[in-house]
Amino acid sequence: MKAKAMAKTKTAVAEAATNQQQELSSLMQQIYMCNHGHVPWQVDICAKFASELLNEYNATINRGDSPSPSPRTHTIKSLQAMNSKEEYSEVWNDAGKMKLLVAYFLSLGTKHATEENMWAARVYAHYACFFEEYIASELNNTQASMNRAKMVELLCASDDHTLISYLKHRIPCTCLNEMYKQVKSTKKMGLCFNEDCSHPDRMVDRDAMLNCTRCRSANYCSRECQVADWPKHKKVLCDEVAKAIASFASEQKNLKLEGAN
Ligand SMILES: [Zn+2]
Ligand SMILES: [Zn+2]
Numbered sequence: 001m002k003a004k005a006m007a008k009t010k011t012a013v014a015e016a017a018t019n020q021q022q023e024l025s026s027l028m029q030q031i032y033m034c035n036h037g038h039v040p041w042q043v044d045i046c047a048k049f050a051s052e053l054l055n056e057y058n059a060t061i062n063r064g065d066s067p068s069p070s071p072r073t074h075t076i077k078s079l080q081a082m083n084s085k086e087e088y089s090e091v092w093n094d095a096g097k098m099k100l101l102v103a104y105f106l107s108l109g110t111k112h113a114t115e116e117n118m119w120a121a122r123v124y125a126h127y128a129c130f131f132e133e134y135i136a137s138e139l140n141n142t143q144a145s146m147n148r149a150k151m152v153e154l155l156c157a158s159d160d161h162t163l164i165s166y167l168k169h170r171i172p173c174t175c176l177n178e179m180y181k182q183v184k185s186t187k188k189m190g191l192c193f194n195e196d197c198s199h200p201d202r203m204v205d206r207d208a209m210l211n212c213t214r215c216r217s218a219n220y221c222s223r224e225c226q227v228a229d230w231p232k233h234k235k236v237l238c239d240e241v242a243k244a245i246a247s248f249a250s251e252q253k254n255l256k257l258e259g260a261n
């Protein structure tokens with residue numbers, strides 16, 4: 001009886017020790033786990049914004065209401081939904097708050113890339129890039145317009161080089177260094193903006209692509225594709241961006257003149 005009780009106590013002690021060890025190791029993990037540059041939210045409205053944005057993304061997928069369901073449609077729709085909400089205008093107008101969102105999505109993208117969940121990593125990187133471009137062109141006026149080709153490529157490029165290189169060069173940690181070494185020799189791919197392009201998934205070697213010199217916002221695999229897309233491209237993108245570039249250039253000129261006086 002005594003021996004049995006002792007054995008029982010021994011088991012209980014051993015169990016407690018194991019539990020303690022497990023608790024300790026999970027605590028260590030929490031302390032040392034890298035957040036890839038995202039510090040836990042201090043600004044409530046940004047946390048709310050981010051979670052609602054992702055809800056909107058999932059909602060557009062679940063509704064299945066887009067004629068051509070593509071990740072691009074879902075990200076655009078979710079961003080439009082957030083943009084129309086009055087309560088978030090303070091986020092859309094504040095570069096500081098936007099930068100917190102950039103850091104958050106870079107961190108999520110990195111986390112998913114390290115877990116080889118490339119699909120999710122692309123969506124998060126795309127959001128980070130969108131807010132980065134938004135800050136530069138809409139809030140800080142450091143560039144004429146948002147770089148659409150860059151945003152699209154992060155989401156759609158079939159190579160991992162584009163994605164990993166984008167994230168690696170923005171996070172403050174070294175978590176993607178190994179992965180970057182593995183992918184940096186693969187060719188970066190670009191998306192041909194002609195929707196009827198005959199290349200598989202409209203993907204081609206990016207270094208060999210032609211860029212629309214008027215707006216610099218659209219890339220093509222060939223002269224043929226550029227010509228075929230021109231009527232549509234002019235209407236939906238090129239005119240608008242070309243106008244933004246022209247007014248940006250004249251603003252810069254005025255700033256220079258003011259500086260000279
Ligand atoms: Zn990290
Ligand atoms: Zn093409």
Ligand SMILES: [Zn+2]
Binds near residue numbers: 212213218
């Ligand atoms: Zn153009």
